Amino acid sequence: MSSDPAAAAAAVQALDELTRQLRVECPWDREQDERSIVPHTLEEAYELADAANSGDDGKLLDELGDVLFQVHFLSLLLEERGGGSLAEVADHTRQKLIHRHPHIFGAVEVADAGEVLRNWDQIKQEEPGRERGIFGEVPENLPGPLYARKVQRRAATAGLDVDGVPYEVLETALQTLKAVDSDRDAAFTALGDLLFAAVDVARKLKVDPELSLRSSATRYRARIEAAEALAAAEGLTWATLTEEQKLQVYARSMLQNGA
Structure with a gap:
């Protein structure tokens, strides 16, 4: 309606x-x-x-x-x-949108959505009162995945980007993490690089990393809750089960729910 x-x-x-x-x-x-x-x-x-x-x-x-x-x-x-x-x-937002869409309200031509985003970031940089620099006005208190994506997008706008989806960077970061072994400080850095690479892949695939991660966590939570419910239906108490028994119940639950 x-x-x-x-x-x-x-x-x-x-x-x-x-x-x-x-x-x-x-x-x-x-x-x-x-x-x-x-x-x-x-x-x-x-x-x-x-x-x-x-x-x-x-x-x-x-x-x-x-x-x-x-x-x-x-x-x-x-x-x-x-x-x-x-x-x-409302009027400030309207004027700002007109200013940042010169391909609609002006004579600028764009080839695709990517060019629209690049123009958008460039126009923002030129607006009065804006913090200068490639990463001007990127809030550091954004959730991690969104902060990483914002940084990557600004870098891409500044010309620091690669064509295609960087799966190889993700694979390299994973191999680096695997090689860290028990060095906690090295693991901290390597895991951060892996997550950063995963966000970059999400950016290239036009997938929101925050929502994607939350969706995965929600699905995982639902599977655990289904396993707990199955255990209760079978007269079992989840907290008293051994780790092996929990995994068995989890596997049966997955089969029952077609997961």
Whole structure:
């Protein structure tokens, strides 16, 4: 179901009015500032990412609403101290998108999506107030896989990239890790290089490394939980099983669930 522009504008206006009411009437909302709200914003962003990865449109709609509320609330905090408003946030974003899409709103021609990204990064570097340098404004507090991908993308934009998917780099990093043996410091470095290489492969394959890793962890968790449930159905207590018995139950569970 799609909405017409008037309906969308009315819904956004209603949410804005509700946000302002909560800010005045709710004791909890009145106490909040950017520092106390941003942790919730990050949490909602992760929940949105999970919803997008799940393929559940109902969940996606719900989480999009939560993130939209975060935008409204933070914009209201900005407005209260005269630093901006929701309208200015929206207009600033609109102008920024126009500026960074010269192949749509200007005379620039691009061959593919990769060139769009390279142009995007170059345009950002030239905007007033931006931190200069290849890695300017790359947040160091990003989750590891996303930080690595951001660094790799910036390096690629600067001309430091290779054609194709670097599987051989991943294989070399794995061999290096295998050769480390019991040297913990060397293992720390080698494992980091292996993970970095895996992120680079993901970047080349256009796969989000954070969501991919979370998806794998979720599948693994589900398999363990299924094995635990099978043990309980057979009258067994998971905690009292030996390691070999747990592996046997796990294998039976995998067969039953077609994994």
